[in-house]
Amino acid sequence: MKANTKPDDFGLPKEVIERSKMLHQKGPKVPLEKKRQVILGARRNTKKILSPWTIGLGAVAALLLGIIFLQGIQNQASTSPAHTYASMDQEDWIIDNYASPFDKDAYLYDINPKEVEEINWSWASNMAMQEEEIDLLIEKWSLEMTENEFYNLYNL
């Protein structure tokens, strides 16, 4: 399904918009049929690389790395409890974990601390929380709107 709306021209001349669209709609430089050899070769190459020996060695290596990693976490936990999520500032934590470097500044300036406090942080700090849910929340805070205003604005 395609959108049926007239795009905004941002006050730019028609020629500029047309050239921009042309650049976004150009065909491939190399015919796509030629790319097929590389694409179809991927599976053959993978098959060759993944012999039982490779898989076995990989599993052993992964196990060793896992043990080292877990030991590292245990050591860190016992020597520097200040790095746990619970002790971090909640706003910093969410920004550090979910915002891109560009976004961080914007969020730091836009977030309304009062609304941030209202969030259920034990839920938000669950790593299983979806990135888009975090984005939506941040979007809402950054607009400093009530939930109803936010939902009305975007016809949710």
Place this chain on the structure above:
Amino acid sequence: MMQKKKNISDLEILEAFKGNPEAGMKLFLDKFERPLFVHLRSILRVDEDTEDAYQNTCVKIYLHLDRYKGKSSLYTWAYRIATNEALGLLRKRKNTLSESDSVLKSHKAASSVDYDFLLNVFHEAIDQLPSRQQLVFQMRYYGNYSYADIARFTERSVGGLKANYHHAKKKIEEHIKSKTL
């Protein structure tokens, strides 16, 4: 030249893939290679990035097609992989965007209508958007996708996408104003 089978069904592709992965993938490419490329191009604009993303997408699809569960159509599944690939490249591109990449520093339009300059300003404004806003803006503006389609490809809510697009537009407008006034 052999005519491409664009009307082939998902089921036929999957059946062929089960019997012979290479033959199944060829059928998949017959149907989807062009649309996937066009989709990636509308987001990435740059030749090299688009071709890299296209190749990575197709390789991922080829290596994982046997794990496709049929919860969505093959088209949605493939576009989702392509969109994620494009988002990854946009993020990488943003991290490597340095000051020297900007051709606009201390440059003002030489003549009353300098199309190259304005085109650069426009593209710079897009490139400076946060990756997700950039992705949504380009899919909507250049790819002409509906919010419902973008939501399917990105697994996000339509409302969130509208918010992304709205912010992207505002930032682009502000950037163009700051560079041209």
